[in-house]
Amino acid sequence: MARPNVLEVKRVASIGGGPIGAGWAAHFLARGYDVTGYLHAMGEESIYRRILDTAWVSLTALGLAPGASLARLTLTDDLDRAVADAEFVQESAPERLELKQKLYERLGTIVPSGVIIASSTSGLMMSDIQVLCPTPERTVIGHPFNPPYLLPLVEIVGGNKTSPDAVMWARDFYAHAGKAPLVMKKEIPGFVATRLQEALWREALHMVANGEATPEDIDVALMNGPAPRLTIQGQCMAFHVACGEGGMATNLDQFGPALKLPWTRLVAPELTKELRDRMVDGCNEMAQGRHFEDMAAERDRAIVGVLKAVRAARSGG
Known part of the structure; x- marks a missing residue:
């Protein structure tokens, strides 16, 4: 399945309304991407935007990419809408395996074909997360360190059903997006x-x-x-x-x-x-x-x- 050209990706979906999901959104916005943020409920918007405002102070001090703007953020509580035009998906849902399994069961169907879906999980393994996903070959771990808008590290590893090229694509994309990717040798709980x-x-x-x-x-x-x-x-x-x-x-x-x-x-x-x-x-x-x-x-x-x-x-x- 053809994947988007890493250098041509313009729109990212960030799933999750907490500090990690909002932190990822801030990072991608600062790098000049269009970002659609998915919230479980729109009542989370005010907290989400406060996280963005806090992050933007530091991101501005470090230097924004050309065209970077908070105005390029769209928030929604409609998951289908959030991922409809995504060229990369960063998932930061709560750390509950059953919840993530059901989420990936749905994401595997509604995310455009060929688009990589990366999980921010800090301890769960992709082999467990992807068991219900109908397109597991494109699912990877993309674990950041908090706050994700400042600390460069992102640890990358696939699951049993992940295609090796998906891991390499994620590595190249994160590097292009200003992160310091670490591709792991094998899956272990908690990563490195x-x-x-x-x-x-x-x-x-x-x-x-x-x-x-x-x-x-x-x-x-x-x-x-x-x-x-x-x-x-x-x-x-x-x-x-x-x-x-x-x-x-x-x-x-x-x-x-x-x-x-x-x-x-x-x-x-x-x-x-x-x-x-x-x-x-x-x-x-x-x-x-x-x-x-x-x-x-x-x-x-x-x-x-x-x-x-x-x-x-x-x-x-």
Whole structure:
């Protein structure tokens, strides 16, 4: 089945009214696409547009593509209308397998033939999502990191019935649309980045549960330790460079035995009420009564600064 030319795609459908669906819409609008956003109900429009307005501040600071405009957005609660003219579909429906299976059963029929349907799911596998879809060969995972309008990563993988060319098309399209696509070697729950993030999260919960650190301690440690380095070097390259001329070989030969030390606990702790309350109270203390929209705006301004600085550093500017 012929697919749209990646370079000629003009209209994208973004399905879902939450932060991910609206965030994807903001990204594609900023790249100069026409976007149709599908909402479960039009009563969600005001929240959706607030997400867009927040995103647009940062996207404008980073630089909009020629012709980019919020006016190129159409919102509807009619799924057939939302995808009728789509040349690419980004699905960000709630993370419930049965719901997604039924949605893909319908999308497989109403989305124009040959058009790729990508899921933003953060943990479900496409092999499970596509079981009822009548055209599963064009369905892929296109998992972003939040907020999708700022963080470049998108993890791509197909399911058992996905055509390899659909994965490659998605990779090329996301790259053309300004993302940093990572095509996975195989399907695994949680993909790559989320699994790494969850390892950090489990360890953080253990330390809070055991009274070893507060939520603030953990965030201070990450923001002032690994985080700045990780913007330039990933974990593997950071350890390679840290060990001088010997590189990763020196790292593994010298520090390999430490891998057996009880420094990390990969099994998640029991989420007791006490642990829940410690996490909630600790985060509320750090928030100091600020509204989530204000904190999201502050986060986005800082990410924009980081992205600009990284661009400059990599270009030698």
